[in-house]
Amino acid sequence: MSESVSLCDIGFVGAGVMGKNLILNLADNGYRVAAFDLDHQRLEALLAQDAAERGNQAPRVVACSSYTELLGRLSAPHLIVLSVPAGKPVDDICHKLIDAGIQADDIVVDTGNSLWTDTVEREKSYEGKFIFFSTAVSGGEEGARFGPSLMPSGDPYAWTRIKPVWQAIAAKVDPASGKPIERKIPGQPVKEGEPCATYIGPTGSGHYVKMVHNGIEYADMQLICEAYQVMRDQLDMNPQDIAGVFKAWNQGILNSYLMEISAEVLATSDSETGLPLVDVILDKAGQKGTGLWTAVSSLQLGSPAPSIAEAVYARSLSALKAERVKASSVLAGPSPQLLDDAQKQARVEALHDALYCAKVCVYAQGFHLMKTAAAEQGWELNFAEIAKIWRAGCIIRAVFLQSITEAYQRNEELANLLVDPFFAKQISGFQQHWRQAVANATLAGIPVPALSSALSYYDAYRTAVLPANLLQGQRDFFGAHTFERTDQPKGKSFHVLWSDAGRPMTRIK
Known part of the structure; x- marks a missing residue:
C-alpha cells in the first residue's frame, strides 16, 4: 500500500462509548480514521466492530500506539478530534500532541462537555501551537453512531475545514416538516435533508449553547417525572398505564425523544423480579454538572431560569434518600382524595396541557439565557439555526422545535419565546388546565417544582407591576x-x- 493511500483523513483520540460511535459514523461517511486510546482493549473492540460492519471493504480505521504515530498517519494539515472527559484530560492530550510535533495550522477539536470558559482559555493558551476548536455533541451513544446534533464554535477558518465533515455525520431533518430522517443501519448514512450542524459563533459559544441545551434537558426530564408521579400517586395508575398515556401523548404536540423513552422505561419489566423496572430503580438521581452550570449562569447574568434550577434542586433532594425516608414517617401531608374515573381522566388531560405549557416556558427560559449571554459576550447567535439543529440527533429533540424555529424566523429579535404570537395563543388556550394541574398536585401533597415554577415564571413575566x-x-x-x-x-x-x-x-x- 502506498503512503498516499495509507494516510488517514482524521485523527481521533478517545475510543470510549461516544468516541467509538463517532469514529464509526465518520467511517460510514467515507472518512478514514486513525484512532488512539490509552486503553488498548477499546481500540481492539473498535477494530472488531469496524471489521464486522464494513464487510469486504478495506479497513476504515487504523489503531495507533502513540501520539507520534497518530500524527504520522494523517494527511497534513492535521485534523484531530478528542472525545475524552472534560477538564484535565483535554489539556493532557493537547500537551502530548505538542510534544509529538503538532503544527500551528493543525486543528484539534474538543467534543466533550467542557465548561465554556475553559474552552475560551484553551484557545488562548494554545494559540500559535495549533488551532484549538470545539464542538459540543448531543445525542448520546445512538446519536454519535447515526447522527448527532453538533454545536461547533471557534476559529472561522477551522470551521471551513471541519464543516463538510460535521455536516456529513450530523443528524438530518426533513426541511418541510422538521421531523428527523432516521436510518439506523451501519454503512448506510442519511445523506438527504438538512444537517443538524451549524456554526454557533466565537470560541466557547458552542459549549455555552450545549450547556443550556443540557439545562433544558434537566427541566424537560423533571417535568415528565412530575407528570408520572401525579399519575402514580394521585391517580393510582400503574407504570404500564402511564406508559400508554405517554405513548398517546407522543403522537401529538408533546412528541419528543424524552417522551418516547419515558414510555419505554415505564413499559419495561425487570428480568429478575418481574416487577415494573421503574419500581426496582432507586429514586436517587445523579448529575454531571451541566444543569448546575446553566443554573449558575442564569443567576450570574440575571436571566431567570427557575425551572432549570428547580430541576437541579430536585436531583439534589432525591439524593437525600435516607433523610426523606425518615421524614416520611414524621411529616404529615394531606388526606388522600377519592376520585372517580371521569375525574381521573380529566386530570390526565389537564396534565397533558400543563406539561406542554411548562415545556414552552422552559425553552423560553433557555433561549432568553442564551440571548442574555450573547449580549454579554458579544456573540451573534442565530436562534432559528440553534432551534433547527435541535430538531434531530439531540436529547431534547421534539416536534415543537419546528415551531420555535419558525418563531425566530418571524422575528430574530424576539425578546422572549412567550411573546411570540403562536406560543402566546397556545398558552392562553391551555393555561387553565395548567393551573388546575398544579393546584391539584399541590392539594394532594405531590411535589411539582418544575411545573409550578414554570407557571410562576409565566405569571411574573406577564405581570406589568411586580412587588x-x-x-x-x-x-x-x-x-x-x-x-x-x-x-x-x-x-x-x-x-x-x-x-x-x-x-x-x-x-x-
Whole structure:
C-alpha cells in the first residue's frame, strides 16, 4: 500500500462509548480514521466492530500506539478530534500532541462537555501551537453512531475545514416538516435533508449553547417525572398505564425523544423480579454538572431560569434518600382524595396541557439565557439555526422545535419565546388546565417544582407591576440602597431618611 493511500483523513483520540460511535459514523461517511486510546482493549473492540460492519471493504480505521504515530498517519494539515472527559484530560492530550510535533495550522477539536470558559482559555493558551476548536455533541451513544446534533464554535477558518465533515455525520431533518430522517443501519448514512450542524459563533459559544441545551434537558426530564408521579400517586395508575398515556401523548404536540423513552422505561419489566423496572430503580438521581452550570449562569447574568434550577434542586433532594425516608414517617401531608374515573381522566388531560405549557416556558427560559449571554459576550447567535439543529440527533429533540424555529424566523429579535404570537395563543388556550394541574398536585401533597415554577415564571413575566417596589423600599430602609421613582426620569436615584419623623426624600443622583 502506498503512503498516499495509507494516510488517514482524521485523527481521533478517545475510543470510549461516544468516541467509538463517532469514529464509526465518520467511517460510514467515507472518512478514514486513525484512532488512539490509552486503553488498548477499546481500540481492539473498535477494530472488531469496524471489521464486522464494513464487510469486504478495506479497513476504515487504523489503531495507533502513540501520539507520534497518530500524527504520522494523517494527511497534513492535521485534523484531530478528542472525545475524552472534560477538564484535565483535554489539556493532557493537547500537551502530548505538542510534544509529538503538532503544527500551528493543525486543528484539534474538543467534543466533550467542557465548561465554556475553559474552552475560551484553551484557545488562548494554545494559540500559535495549533488551532484549538470545539464542538459540543448531543445525542448520546445512538446519536454519535447515526447522527448527532453538533454545536461547533471557534476559529472561522477551522470551521471551513471541519464543516463538510460535521455536516456529513450530523443528524438530518426533513426541511418541510422538521421531523428527523432516521436510518439506523451501519454503512448506510442519511445523506438527504438538512444537517443538524451549524456554526454557533466565537470560541466557547458552542459549549455555552450545549450547556443550556443540557439545562433544558434537566427541566424537560423533571417535568415528565412530575407528570408520572401525579399519575402514580394521585391517580393510582400503574407504570404500564402511564406508559400508554405517554405513548398517546407522543403522537401529538408533546412528541419528543424524552417522551418516547419515558414510555419505554415505564413499559419495561425487570428480568429478575418481574416487577415494573421503574419500581426496582432507586429514586436517587445523579448529575454531571451541566444543569448546575446553566443554573449558575442564569443567576450570574440575571436571566431567570427557575425551572432549570428547580430541576437541579430536585436531583439534589432525591439524593437525600435516607433523610426523606425518615421524614416520611414524621411529616404529615394531606388526606388522600377519592376520585372517580371521569375525574381521573380529566386530570390526565389537564396534565397533558400543563406539561406542554411548562415545556414552552422552559425553552423560553433557555433561549432568553442564551440571548442574555450573547449580549454579554458579544456573540451573534442565530436562534432559528440553534432551534433547527435541535430538531434531530439531540436529547431534547421534539416536534415543537419546528415551531420555535419558525418563531425566530418571524422575528430574530424576539425578546422572549412567550411573546411570540403562536406560543402566546397556545398558552392562553391551555393555561387553565395548567393551573388546575398544579393546584391539584399541590392539594394532594405531590411535589411539582418544575411545573409550578414554570407557571410562576409565566405569571411574573406577564405581570406589568411586580412587588419589587416594596422590595426596593425594604432595601432602602435597612441599607440605603436607593430606588427609582415612577414619576421621575429613568436613572435618577432617591433615598428616604427613614429615621426622621417627616421622612423627607433626597435625590441621590
